[in-house]
Structure formats: C-alpha cells, structure tokens
Amino acid sequence: MREIGLTTTVPIEIIYAAGCIPLDLNNLFITSPDAEKLILEAERMGFPRNTCSWIKGIWGVVKERGIKEIVAVTQGDCSNTHALIEILQFQGVKVFPFAYPFDRSRELLYAQMEQMRRYFQVSWEDIKRKKEELDEIRALAHEIDRLCYEDNLVSGYEDHLYLVSTSDMKGDPQAFKREMEEFIKKAKTRKPFREDLRLGYVGVPPIFTDLYQKIEALGGRVVYNELQRQFSMPFRTDDIVEQYLLYTYPYSFFYRLEDIKREVKRREIHGLIHYVQSFCFRQMQDIILRKELKTPILTLEGDRPAPLDVRTELRLEAFMESLRAKRW
C-alpha cells in the first residue's frame, strides 16, 4: 500500500479515502528506539545544531523508513519545514505541500483541500464516507479524554498517547479503534487516580521521554493535553472544511488561547505546563499566554529526546510545591 508521511496533522480523510496509509512522521520519530540517532544522522548530514530536533528527526525517519512520498504543511506549522521539503525533494522524495491559511479563510482552506483531493484522485463523496468512519474512531479518543479529566480513570500520559495517535490513526483506523475500545473497557474497571494536583499541558507534544511519569511521581496529574486533543478534532461537525477550520493549531495563537481558557476552566486546572521546543518560534507565544491567563504557568523547554535534566526536574518540583502551598 502507498505510504504517505505527514509532517503534522492534515485532512487524513483524503489520504485514507484514496486507500493510502498516512504516517505521522513525528510519531514515528519519537517512538523510534533510535530517536537520538536519527537526529545525529541529520546533523551529520549538515542540519544545524540550533535547529528544531523534530525537523531533524522527521528527516531521519523518512530516510530510515525509506518513505517515498509525504504531505508537508508549509503554512500553519513551522517554516523550517520549507527547507526540510527542499532537502527531501532533492533526495528524491515526492512532496505534496499543504497550507493552512493564517486568516482561517474558509475559501482558501477549501481550495487547499480541493487540490489535495485532486492529487489523491478521490471524490468528495469518498472523503465524506471516510470522515464518518474516522469520526466514530475519534469519538473513542474523546471518551478516553473525558475518562481522564472527568472520571479520573485515565492517566495524563495515556490521554496524551491516544490523542496524539489520532493524527494518523496509527496507519490502521480499525485496529486503532479496537485498541481504544479494549482500553476503555479496562480503564472503566480501575479505581480513580487520587493525585491532588490537576495540571494542564499546553504546547506541542513533549520531546522529553519521562515528563508525564515525573509529574505523576510528584503527585500531579495531567488532565488536559491541549494540542494532542486538537489533533483528535474535538469540535464535531459534519462539514470537513469546517472541521479543519475549527482545529486550532495552525491558526492565530489568539484562537488557540480561546480553547485553552475554556478547557482550563472546564477541567478545573490548578496549573499549566507550557512546553516549548528549543529554537521554535512558538516560544515567543509564552509572552501572550502568561499575560492572558491567571492560572500559574511553568514553561519548560526541551531540545532532544531524553529524560528530564536535573534542572528541569527541579523547576517542575518547585512549581508543584508552590501550587500545593497556594491550595492549602
């Protein structure tokens, strides 16, 4: 089957409707046992040390897995992707560029999706049918999310894993569906988690390998995974163009902020962890986040796929101590 690598979330309905297998390259990179090696390989190729590790990891995983074709997001994600595409094209990878319009224009987004539809040679009818199938699966991920923040039966890490996997449905939607159904069944038999601090996680998924585990060991619980939840298309609509307009990640930070504020309140969050990737332009958005939210925020910066360093761990622990002192 034709495998299509993705640099970030795109309308996978179109890819699946064409009978292709979408593979989120970020997920492949971060779950690789050789994630660090993939980065080193990219650096040996000439990728600068002061460039985002996700970009280098994506390049590494495309090479390692021999992926021949990708859909690359050229607007709404990261401008480093432009050079990444050029390098991959230079090395013979076929690239379909996809751009989310900055102004959330329905017309422009429709035009992009139409172009993508033609590229994959599918009809809007096929896409609609695929959307119905995938939405059912997404609903399971939303139920896992609810079990996390409402019933306290699912850990923050599990919530993160299932939500983040919705970007490509692990390349096999039906198997992913069965996996989630099994998981939900099991989770419902658990005793609720009792950690006293409810934390929210804002930002791109972490490159740290043990962040959730460390938070839990310190008696905290992540009950909100902001962008991972966005990858799961949390705003239900039958209109596929509308769905990708409601998706917050590729658009203005102010639009994301509305979603963050709403969820912080709904999920009764005591403190937020704002994760930023080293060398990423999104680090600057921390300025707005801190001014716009009253909830205490800890900003953590990660560079390579590794456990938390001692200093970051100290900051996390101190943040949780201060949240506890404020509560009692």
Next chain:
Amino acid sequence: MALYAGIDVGSRTTKALLLNDEGEIVSYHVLFTGADPKGASSRCLEECLRKIGKGMKDLEVIISTGYGRKLVSFATKDYTEITCHARGAGFYFPQLRMVIDIGGQDSKVIALEDGMVLDFVMNDKCAAGTGRFLEVMAQTLEMSLEELAQEASRAKHAVPITSMCTVFAESEVISLIAEGISRDRIVWGLHLAIAKRIASMVKRLPQGRPIVFTGGVAKNKGMVRALEEALGEKLLIPPDPQLVGALGAALLARDLKDEGNRLNHYRTD
C-alpha cells in the same frame, strides 16, 4: 529539647542548621560537598549536633534541600531550594516580595506574595551567572574569591564582558589581560555582567518589593554592589545568606512537627 534540622546539600557546599522548639537557631555547620554529597550531608549534620553536645536521637524532624536533597536518606522529607529559600528569607524579612538566590551552580529569582511562592525563574542549563562562574574567573585572574569580592566592591570603572558562558568568558578575560586591561576593570565588568543577567530575570516576574539577596554569592560585597547598581535599588541581605536554604528547610521541619511526621528511627549510612 526537641531539635529540627535543615540540610541544604548544595553543589559546592553542604549546610546544616538546627532550630529548637522556640524557632531559635542553636547550631549550624558548613562544609564542602565534594564528590560525595550523601556522606557530606551526614558529616555536616553530625558536626552540627556535636557543636551543642547533641546526637541524632535529639532530632524531631529532618528536611533536606539542595541539588543533593534526594540523597539524604535519613531526611523525613525533602523540598526544593525554591521553597526553602523563600521560607528562610521570610524568617528575616517577613515583608519580602522577591528573593534573588545565587548559589554555586545556579541562580534563581523567586516572586512571593504573603510568604508564598508566586513564580520563579532560574538561569539556563549552565554555570553562567553563578558562584562557579566567579570561582573560575578568580582562578583565571589569580585571585582568591575574597580578593575578587574586595576588588569589585571598590572598582570605579568596568570593561564590558560580552560572554556569559563560563568557558567563553574565561577566554575573553585572558584576552583582556593580554591587552593590558587592569584587573579591577575586568573584575567589575564580570560582576556587572552577572548583575545584568540577574536583573533581566527579575524583570520577567511580577514586580514586588523589597528584594532579599541570599545564597553564598550574597557574601560577596562586590556582587551586592553590582546588583544594586543594575536594579537601581537597595537589597536586603540576611545575616548569613549562605545558610538561608538550610534555615528554610529547618523551619519547614518545625512546621511538620504539628503534622505528626516525627521520626521514629535514625539512620546515617
């Protein structure tokens, strides 16, 4: 007499401090941590007890803090340096709103409200702007830390230092020496460079006054002067700034006595 111990296992020095039931400091001890933070913590506490003729059996609660806090196996509980410095500084200055702590391997600024930590920032993942930075520079300039501090407290002019990375700054200082720049100008430039860095950390937090300066580097009068110049205001310095973390830990130990967290056995291995 029940005693409450705070042990601050820092990267450069380990500090132990004892409080009695009335909250008075009855003993303290400081030693170099070296390569054995676990051993240093028990030796430091034993010495602290020995000074007042007491033993481990007299300790009610022990709280550890500092980078080696998890290694103190005989501690009742551990807290981060952020919490302990905030608590310790509040002992001397209850009205404080901000703490600048410069230790051996890190520097931090803590904003407080009603004695509680509101927010904090720490230096980057290197020794820039810390006690270790000053130690390396003192070695390069062939001075003791005391001489360095003294020179900084009376220097009139500074040469700008652009590198804050310890390794690059060392090369920069060597180049300045080779250019014939006087030692006092280099020393004052180094202190001002650190102070500017700390001042930018202060600006990132909710602004409250007064500011208390703690940690081993607060003993350096030149650094106090540089920080006051960079911030444009006077700083409050506790009597023994190096002990503030251990004091905070001991105060938290005393708080715990009411929570039934008393020790029932002691182990120093």
